[in-house]
Amino acid sequence: MHPKLNFKVFGVDNSDDLKIVEENLKSQDGIKNIKIAQLKNYIDIKLDVEENKINKQQVVDIIKLSGDFRVEELLDNKTMEVPDKSKTTTVHPVPNLNLTNLAEQENPSKTFFVWGLLVGFSIVSLFINIVFGYLLFGSSASASQKGTVSANNNQVAVNNPQPRQQAPSAPVQPSGPVQEFKITKNDNVRGNFNAPITLVEYSDFECPYCGKIYPTFKQLLNDYPNQVRLVYKYFPLSFHPNAQKAAEAAECASEQGKFWEYHDTLFDNQQNGFSITNFKQWAKDLNLNTSKFNDCLDTGKYASKVQADEADGQNRGVNGTPATFVNGQLISGAVPYESFKSVIDQLLTK
Structure with a gap:
């Protein structure tokens, strides 16, 4: 079983940059099952590595050598910048509400209140999923279309001093x-x-x-x-x-x-x-x-x-x-x- 790595990459401004990152990763022996999603402010990269062929730092170097990008590693839903420290967004988990126990209480007004919470929560969740789905898949589709149009325009800006x-x-x-x-x-x-x-x-x-x-x-x-x-x-x-x-x-x-x-x-x-x-x-x-x-x-x-x-x-x-x-x-x-x-x-x- 190969170790799995997950990175956030900032500074990938267009489909050309994304294509370069993807091609550079795919060209390296020891990197498997690459999955890249272009989100609103960054790209999310998930991949497996064969540790006898390549290590985590080499993967990070490959991403950074593809352009002037900032890389953060995701560890147990926490982000850690590689190699410099920076501010990251804190994600607050949704509390685990014991709604079933609340609903079973004898007071009917509390029961209706709980059902109201459930319906309201479902509507909000549906709305969030629709918006998130649009951002995720809409952006990906847009990037894919741009990649088709400008497949011959993959010019890398010379911003990174490393080869x-x-x-x-x-x-x-x-x-x-x-x-x-x-x-x-x-x-x-x-x-x-x-x-x-x-x-x-x-x-x-x-x-x-x-x-x-x-x-x-x-x-x-x-x-x-x-x-x-x-x-x-x-x-x-x-x-x-x-x-x-x-x-x-x-x-x-x-x-x-x-x-x-x-x-x-x-x-x-x-x-x-x-x-x-x-x-x-x-x-x-x-x-x-x-x-x-x-x-x-x-x-x-x-x-x-x-x-x-x-x-x-x-x-x-x-x-x-x-x-x-x-x-x-x-x-x-x-x-x-x-x-x-x-x-x-x-x-x-x-």
Whole structure:
């Protein structure tokens, strides 16, 4: 039997925010039976956890990394903010009135009085249920409708300084200062090395949104074979347990000249789950020198290189994945193909 957790989450202002929280929770191994209800001032989240895979604090971190949200845990009908203390609403239980005993008293006036109480209480309860039902299900229906209309507009506001995975967003333009990248033969570059358009992607092999943008980049490279090049940078998120080792494995494959083949294998198998055993098997499938690869992975030969990429990304303003710099300007999130195409076409006409 898995422990059950119940949270109130404040600051989820729209259906896009709710969808991001839900997708982030669903993407984590060890979280089961997620139930989310959008109430008037907060969302209520109930879920089960497998304690051997994930703990309560990690669940809270996942929710907070989804946006600038405040989380309170519900314990025996009492709320407790995680991790800071704050004022919470006190719910006063309805007294347990022994109405049956009152009704059995001999005084008829008391009997009628009791029956009046019962009828009045029933009417008030019905009214409260109607209002509460409207607030609960009406809000949920409204959120569902909004989610249908704006399913392609899931742009996460950059308010939380901690890294998170970015949801797909609507067509956007690059923003922020132009960053300078010195690309060398030591970088993992796909496409024409001397192409005029450079996409520098900070990515996490375990991030579902990075998996969504993966075919977008392949299509761009196919449609702009001489004009676009893609440079891959590592940015493993802390709440993805296998992201660091996946990045190290890719770099071990790069050592043998097969970074992009291994990169594609990781994303193609993202839904199947990552493990050290799988990393080594995929190296074997690609006809790598397995003895050399396994030693590279087991010793953490490229752990510092992966961490250096992440630190470099943070210094450049990256706080989630995927984050792509187009000729030095940042586009955050798994934006659609048309957005990148529009930006690339504009740059090519300058």
